[in-house]
Amino acid sequence: MRLQGSRATNPVAVGDFVELEPESEGRYAISNVLERKNHLIRRSVNLSKKTQVIAANIDQAILICTIAEPKTLLGFMDRFLASAEAYGIPALLVFNKMDVYGPSEMEELSYREVAYQRAGYPCMRISAVSGEGMDALRAVLKDKVTLFSGHSGVGKSTLANALQSGLDLRTGEISSAHGQGQHTTTFAEMHPLDFGGYLIDTPGIRGFGLVNMEKDQVSHYFPEIFALSEGCKYHNCTHVDEPQCAVIHAYEQHQIAPSRYENYVHMLNGDEGDDPYRHSESKGE
Ligand SMILES: Nc1nc2c(ncn2[C@@H]2O[C@H](COP(=O)(O)OP(=O)(O)O)[C@@H](O)[C@H]2O)c(=O)[nH]1
Ligand SMILES: [Mg+2]
Ligand SMILES: [Zn+2]
Known part of the structure; x- marks a missing residue:
C-alpha cells in the first residue's frame, strides 16, 4: 500500500478489513483497505503534520x-x-x-x-x-x-x-x-x-491528539453543552461571552460541571491542555 496523498504514516491499522491478493506460496499482499466506519488518529511525533491511525x-x-x-x-x-x-x-x-x-x-x-x-x-x-x-x-x-x-x-x-x-x-x-x-x-x-x-x-499511546477539530465544532463534541445551545440567542454562539447564552446560564446555575465548561473553553482557545505526558510523548515515542 502506498501513502499517496495521505497524511497518515501508516496505511493499515488495527481493526481494518482488507482485501488480499496471493503473491507466492503462502504469501499475500494487501491490495485494498475497505472503507472504515470510524478511526482514531493521533498526531505523529514532533510538529510534522503527519498523523498516525x-x-x-x-x-x-x-x-x-x-x-x-x-x-x-x-x-x-x-x-x-x-x-x-x-x-x-x-x-x-x-x-x-x-x-x-x-x-x-x-x-x-x-x-x-x-x-x-x-x-x-x-x-x-x-x-x-x-x-x-x-x-x-x-x-x-x-x-x-x-x-x-x-x-x-x-x-x-x-x-x-x-x-x-x-x-x-x-x-x-x-x-x-x-x-x-x-x-x-x-x-x-x-x-x-x-x-x-x-x-x-494501545501500548505507548497515552492519549490521542485532536486532529481536524474546527473551533466552531468543539461545542458539538461536548454533548451536554451542545444540547443546551438550542436555547442560546445567537445560533453561532460560542458560549464564552455572548448575551443570553443558555450554556453560560446553566453553568452559573451549576447545571454543568465546572471542569467540563472550563475545559470546553480551553479547547476552544486551542490550549494544549494540562496533559503532563504530552511533552515526553512528543519527545520520546
Ligand atoms: N491497587 C490496584 N493496582 C492495580 C489495579 N490494576 C492495576 N494495578 C497496578 O497498576 C500498575 C500498572 O498496571 P498496568 O496494567 O501495567 O497499567 P497500564 O500501563 O495501563 O497497562 C501495576 O503495578 C498493576 O499491578 C487495581 O485495580 N488496583
Ligand atoms: Mg500496559
Ligand atoms: Zn451560548
Whole structure:
C-alpha cells in the first residue's frame, strides 16, 4: 500500500478489513483497505503534520481512569471524550483501582460520575485487583470491538490479562525516574476475547491528539453543552461571552460541571491542555 496523498504514516491499522491478493506460496499482499466506519488518529511525533491511525472500526472506546496511582486529569478525560465524539465512537469511562480509594478519592469519584453521567457517558467502578465490577465490564465488552485507552499505569494491561486468560501482557512497567511507564512500541494490538468480542490495547499511546477539530465544532463534541445551545440567542454562539447564552446560564446555575465548561473553553482557545505526558510523548515515542 502506498501513502499517496495521505497524511497518515501508516496505511493499515488495527481493526481494518482488507482485501488480499496471493503473491507466492503462502504469501499475500494487501491490495485494498475497505472503507472504515470510524478511526482514531493521533498526531505523529514532533510538529510534522503527519498523523498516525491508531485503530479503525471501533464499536466503543473505554477510557480507563484512576483517581489515584496515578490520577487521571480531567483535562485529559475531556479531550479524550471530545475526540471520541468527533470520530463517532461511543465512549465509556471505567474507574479502576477502586480498592485503593480513600474518602477524598471517593469524593472526587462522585464529582466525576455526576459530571460525566450528566454528559451522557456511562461510568463504571472496577478493580482489577479485588475483582469489583469485572462481571459488569465483561458484559459491556461482549461481542464488541473495544478500544482500551488511558494513561500508562492505570491498569490497562492488568485488566486485559484478567479478562482473557493466556494474554500475559506485561504490566507494571513504571520507570522510577519519571513515574511513567516506559514503552517501546506505539502500535495498537487487537486481542480476541473468549467470551466474544475484541480488545484493542494501545501500548505507548497515552492519549490521542485532536486532529481536524474546527473551533466552531468543539461545542458539538461536548454533548451536554451542545444540547443546551438550542436555547442560546445567537445560533453561532460560542458560549464564552455572548448575551443570553443558555450554556453560560446553566453553568452559573451549576447545571454543568465546572471542569467540563472550563475545559470546553480551553479547547476552544486551542490550549494544549494540562496533559503532563504530552511533552515526553512528543519527545520520546
Ligand atoms: N491497587 C490496584 N493496582 C492495580 C489495579 N490494576 C492495576 N494495578 C497496578 O497498576 C500498575 C500498572 O498496571 P498496568 O496494567 O501495567 O497499567 P497500564 O500501563 O495501563 O497497562 C501495576 O503495578 C498493576 O499491578 C487495581 O485495580 N488496583
Ligand atoms: Mg500496559
Ligand atoms: Zn451560548
